[in-house]
Amino acid sequence: MERMNRRSFVKVAGAATGAAALVAAPPLARAAAGDEAKAIQPSTDVPDEPVVAYVRDAERGEVTVVAGATERTYRDRELAQRLSKAGSRQRGVS
Amino acid sequence: MSSHREAPGISTDPVADNTDTYAFVSPDDPSTVTIITNYVPLEGPPGGPNFFEFGDDVLYSIYIDNDGDAKPEIAYQFRFQTSVRNPNTFLYNTGPITALGDPNWNKRQHYTVQRVMGQESRVLGSKLACPPCNIGPRSTPNYNALADAAVHQLPSGETVFAGQRNDGFFVDLGAIFDLGDIRPIQHLHLIPTPDAPSVDPLKTLNVHTIALKVPISKLTKDGSVPTDPSALKAVLGIWGAASRRKVEIRDAGKNGYATKESGPWVQVSRLGNPLFNEVLIPLGEKDRWNSRNPFGDAAFLSHVKQPELAKLLPVLYPGAFPNLQALTADRADLVAILMTGLPSGIVPGFQNFTGKTPADMLRLNVAIPPAKSPNALGVIGGDLAGFPNGRRVFDDVVSIELKAVAGATYPLVDSSYTPDAAVGAVSSYLTPAADRYQSTFPYLGVPHDGFDTPSS
Numbered sequence: 001m002e003r004m005n006r007r008s009f010v011k012v013a014g015a016a017t018g019a020a021a022l023v024a025a026p027p028l029a030r031a032a033a034g035d036e037a038k039a040i041q042p043s044t045d046v047p048d049e050p051v052v053a054y055v056r057d058a059e060r061g062e063v064t065v066v067a068g069a070t071e072r073t074y075r076d077r078e079l080a081q082r083l084s085k086a087g088s089r090q091r092g093v094s
Numbered sequence: 095m096s097s098h099r100e101a102p103g104i105s106t107d108p109v110a111d112n113t114d115t116y117a118f119v120s121p122d123d124p125s126t127v128t129i130i131t132n133y134v135p136l137e138g139p140p141g142g143p144n145f146f147e148f149g150d151d152v153l154y155s156i157y158i159d160n161d162g163d164a165k166p167e168i169a170y171q172f173r174f175q176t177s178v179r180n181p182n183t184f185l186y187n188t189g190p191i192t193a194l195g196d197p198n199w200n201k202r203q204h205y206t207v208q209r210v211m212g213q214e215s216r217v218l219g220s221k222l223a224c225p226p227c228n229i230g231p232r233s234t235p236n237y238n239a240l241a242d243a244a245v246h247q248l249p250s251g252e253t254v255f256a257g258q259r260n261d262g263f264f265v266d267l268g269a270i271f272d273l274g275d276i277r278p279i280q281h282l283h284l285i286p287t288p289d290a291p292s293v294d295p296l297k298t299l300n301v302h303t304i305a306l307k308v309p310i311s312k313l314t315k316d317g318s319v320p321t322d323p324s325a326l327k328a329v330l331g332i333w334g335a336a337s338r339r340k341v342e343i344r345d346a347g348k349n350g351y352a353t354k355e356s357g358p359w360v361q362v363s364r365l366g367n368p369l370f371n372e373v374l375i376p377l378g379e380k381d382r383w384n385s386r387n388p389f390g391d392a393a394f395l396s397h398v399k400q401p402e403l404a405k406l407l408p409v410l411y412p413g414a415f416p417n418l419q420a421l422t423a424d425r426a427d428l429v430a431i432l433m434t435g436l437p438s439g440i441v442p443g444f445q446n447f448t449g450k451t452p453a454d455m456l457r458l459n460v461a462i463p464p465a466k467s468p469n470a471l472g473v474i475g476g477d478l479a480g481f482p483n484g485r486r487v488f489d490d491v492v493s494i495e496l497k498a499v500a501g502a503t504y505p506l507v508d509s510s511y512t513p514d515a516a517v518g519a520v521s522s523y524l525t526p527a528a529d530r531y532q533s534t535f536p537y538l539g540v541p542h543d544g545f546d547t548p549s550s
Contacts, residue, residue, distance in 0.1 A: 042347075046352070047354070066357035069357065069358050
């Protein structure tokens with residue numbers, strides 16, 4: 001598994017298609033980091049070959065990024081916590 | 095069934111469900127091998143208006159191992175693309191389809207074929223047309239011409255076809271899944287009923303076929319055309335598989351509903367020997383088996399050594415299989431037939447041994463020429479060109495494998511064993527109609543049309 005900070009992670013993910021779809025796994029029980037994410041209406045349709053990130057293991061801070069024909073897992077505790085927290089806020093009837 | 099709906103996961107995904115894989119020396123062109131992989135089980139011919147087709151989001155693969163390591167040295171990959179000529183009608187066709195380019199045909203598929211060897215890949219053909227499904231006398235009045243036009247000779251030497259065909263596999267499905275019943279001998283069953291003729295529900299159903307004819311010299315390790323059946327290089331391991339992308343996102347976006355895929359390919363279906371996953375692998379492991387490659391099949395070896403069906407037969411047919419019931423040793427005969435191939439010295443003039451690595455693959459000895467008078471029972475019927483030497487479209491694999499599991503082949507590894515007399519009565523009891531198959535590529539017969547076969 002590769003180590004990566006959040007800035008380099010976003011740079012890699014964004015460079016692949018110019019857009020990153022973030023899909024979070026079930027939420028962490030623990031409190032997450034800063035509450036910076038703002039819910040919005042998507043401005044575009046899902047792009048072709050979307051870059052998808054999901055929390056593989058929130059406790060370990062593992063985030064898996066699927067992009068193109070590849071899949072790689074990174075350790076980024078801050079990002080994993082933010083994704084998990086965003087996911088926990090979305091619970092309920094959709 | 096051979097591998098129709100054989101595992102919980104893949105049974106919900108018919109376009110990726112590999113139902114049968116065949117591999118044989120082409121009877122009308124013996125310098126070539128024909129490999130067929132079928133998908134979309136149990137197609138009812140009248141299933142419109144969105145008739146059956148391949149999956150645009152599926153990677154279809156044919157794998158060839160030519161050095162006995164149970165890993166593919168060669169892969170042929172197929173990708174499909176559907177196009178709609180007129181989105182403002184509900185109809186598949188707006189008039190008779192008389193040619194592959196006919197403007198009356200509204201929803202059609204094309205495909206790309208790629209050959210992969212190691213890190214090298216080469217596109218052999220693109221924008222290759224599939225035929226339409228066989229609809230009826232008004233829509234597809236000359237279906238044979240459409241199907242013939244969809245046989246493509248590639249500049250690289252291969253011949254390909256992809257489209258609907260008659261399903262050549264035959265079995266009394268309704269009986270066999272009713273607690274292993276065999277209608278013609280069901281008075282012997284644990285829950286007896288009067289004997290009755292076998293029924294073949296697949297005789298009116300279609301399937302989607304990918305057929306590939308390849309010069310033998312393009313498949314063997316050294317580029318030769320082996321003529322000595324005892325040579326190890328004469329044996330090819332062959333299997334088919336289907337894969338999907340890791341991620342699929344369904345989006346009801348601004349431009350309408352769409353799905354988008356991303357990520358590496360994940361295998362969801364595979365098939366070498368008929369009935370392997372279906373009969374030998376337990377329910378809880380079937381989807382895992384589908385996701386694996388033959389090289390790792392040692393993990394499933396115990397299910398071949400001690401097959402569940404061999405224990406069930408003496409229970410389901412009380413008193414009919416006393417010798418099988420007493421047989422507790424590992425089934426080295428089944429391991430050889432299905433997982434390593436038969437070495438020389440077991441069946442005179444025959445071997446299809448690929449080495450000690452246990453792996454589910456069809457094993458085709460290409461040095462054995464096509465039979466002049468084929469026997470659907472293959473090797474156990476004295477016809478060395480048939481299953482388990484590869485598999486021909488008409489081989490009665492249900493009878494062969496039932497007999498083998500029932501003990502018919504155990505004397506190959508233990509001459510002191512006497513098969514039960516009932517082994518002779520274990521059979522599919524089916525003889526497919528002649529039009530189920532054809533003598534030329536793609537060898538499976540013309541698909542049933544929905545007008546004349548409306549109620550399957």
